[in-house]
Amino acid sequence: MSSRSKALAEAKISPLGLCAPPPLIIECDAFSGSLSTLFTVVRQHKIDLLGVPLLPICQAYFLYMLEAAGNDLESSATALVALAYLLERKAWLLLPSEAEPEMDAPLEIEPNAYEYEAAIETLQVWQAEREQLFFRSGRESGHYEMPMEIGQITPADLARAFESLLARAQPDLLERLAPPRRSLSEQMGIVFHALSSDAKALDELMVDPFTRNEAVWWFLALLELIRVGQASAEVRDGDVFFSRGKQEPKEPASI
Amino acid sequence: MAKALEAVLFAADLPASVASLAEALEVEEAEIERGLQEFGSRLAETSGLQLVKIAGGYQLCTNPIYARPVAKLLKPQKQRLSRSLLECLAVVAYRQPITLAEIDSVRGVQSDYSIRQLLERRLVREVGRRSTPGRPLLYGTTQQFLHQFAMDDLSQLPVLAEGAQLKNDDLQPMLL
Numbered sequence: 001m002s003s004r005s006k007a008l009a010e011a012k013i014s015p016l017g018l019c020a021p022p023p024l025i026i027e028c029d030a031f032s033g034s035l036s037t038l039f040t041v042v043r044q045h046k047i048d049l050l051g052v053p054l055l056p057i058c059q060a061y062f063l064y065m066l067e068a069a070g071n072d073l074e075s076s077a078t079a080l081v082a083l084a085y086l087l088e089r090k091a092w093l094l095l096p097s098e099a100e101p102e103m104d105a106p107l108e109i110e111p112n113a114y115e116y117e118a119a120i121e122t123l124q125v126w127q128a129e130r131e132q133l134f135f136r137s138g139r140e141s142g143h144y145e146m147p148m149e150i151g152q153i154t155p156a157d158l159a160r161a162f163e164s165l166l167a168r169a170q171p172d173l174l175e176r177l178a179p180p181r182r183s184l185s186e187q188m189g190i191v192f193h194a195l196s197s198d199a200k201a202l203d204e205l206m207v208d209p210f211t212r213n214e215a216v217w218w219f220l221a222l223l224e225l226i227r228v229g230q231a232s233a234e235v236r237d238g239d240v241f242f243s244r245g246k247q248e249p250k251e252p253a254s255i
Numbered sequence: 256m257a258k259a260l261e262a263v264l265f266a267a268d269l270p271a272s273v274a275s276l277a278e279a280l281e282v283e284e285a286e287i288e289r290g291l292q293e294f295g296s297r298l299a300e301t302s303g304l305q306l307v308k309i310a311g312g313y314q315l316c317t318n319p320i321y322a323r324p325v326a327k328l329l330k331p332q333k334q335r336l337s338r339s340l341l342e343c344l345a346v347v348a349y350r351q352p353i354t355l356a357e358i359d360s361v362r363g364v365q366s367d368y369s370i371r372q373l374l375e376r377r378l379v380r381e382v383g384r385r386s387t388p389g390r391p392l393l394y395g396t397t398q399q400f401l402h403q404f405a406m407d408d409l410s411q412l413p414v415l416a417e418g419a420q421l422k423n424d425d426l427q428p429m430l431l
Contacts, residue, residue: 003296045373069297078363098365112346115415116342116345116346116361116415117347118413118415119345119348119412119413119415120338122406122413123341123344124338126404126405126406127335127336127341127403127404128335129319129329129405130403130404130405130409131322131335132319132322133307133316133319133322133332133405134266134270134316134317134322134325134326134331135268135314135315135316136315137318145373148317
């Protein structure tokens with residue numbers, strides 16, 4: 001017996017073959033599948049609803065409501081709508097002679113993730129199996145990944161310079177609900193223009209007052225300029241100094 | 256041929272297609288296929304490596320028998336997907352190209368967080384926009400998805416179970 005069939009077997013709560021919850025799985029002589037699938041096939045007149053006992057399904061739904069409905073109110077509501085539709089359809093079928101009236105345009109219920117259960121289980125197995133394989137280059141180097149060649153300076157030096165910059169920063173104003181969008185390339189242009197061939201400390205480069213947000217933008221742009229070779233950094237007497245790099249900007253937009 | 260293939264596949268950090276191998280070694284694709292078969296068999300007998308067909312190409316990897324010592328050395332970060340991410344990924348894989356609204360509809364829950372996570376992990380990508388009002392983004396799976404689940408192509412996805420099976424047309428009326 002497959003793990004799936006076993007799970008279904010364990011979940012049976014009625015000799016009629018009804019399983020619940022979640023999701024509500026129905027098993028009877030006439031039909032086997034989820035509630036949403038039953039709803040769909042009834043709507044498409046592919047099944048005689050008279051052959052499907054609805055009472056156990058309602059009981060299973062109430063059980064589901066008692067046990068797990070709080071976790072997923074939306075699917076509980078959808079199940080209720082589907083059940084109400086099925087009950088109304090069956091009630092009309094049980095009337096002796098009246099022709100069944102046209103129902104309101106019923107809502108569409110898409111197949112739910114239950115239909116993908118087998119696939120999800122398989123993917124889980126494959127995922128575990130794949131973890132047993134090691135490829136020569138499992139990790140792809142991202143463009144922004146350290147380490148990169150930045151001369152004699154270390155990331156710790158840069159972090160220290162950034163911390164001292166943040167210490168001077170003013171808190172950001174909170175009133176603005178939607179701060180203006182800015183791009184890193186624009187900020188790189190601003191920073192590049194502030195740099196010169198003479199090495200300067202961050203204290204000299206950034207003029208007070210500025211906010212923490214601006215400090216972060218400034219520093220990110222500076223790092224990016226170092227990465228593309230348009231800025232360089234050096235340490236003198238424990239302080240970090242920045243200057244223009246050897247690489248000239250290619251386009252005016254990137255400076 | 257097998258030695259040349261070994262050199263090229265060792266140097267390649269991504270799955271190499273038969274066409275790219277044929278171009279690199281300047282031989283016909285049929286010869287590459289034969290060489291790969293021979294090389295794969297040799298590896299299976301004599302090496303701790305194996306040749307796998309993955310994500311549309313061939314790549315060398317360690318034999319799973321030696322997974323434990325290799326893992327002890329490399330200490331790989333576990334990146335196993337949660338069930339909700341797997342569910343979202345399965346829906347995208349089977350119904351791609353698919354919009355976020357359609358994924359939500361199938362799963363019955365909002366999937367924007369899951370999709371963002373899958374995009375970050377490069378398991379799904381934006382593949383275009385649907386030409387309907389709002390021009391919603393369409394999502395599909397990536398080569399990384401195939402690689403992460405050791406699949407060669409999407410046709411290897413398991414066949415979905417039928418949601419409903421009509422068992423008997425001869426139905427007996429039953430009261431509610």
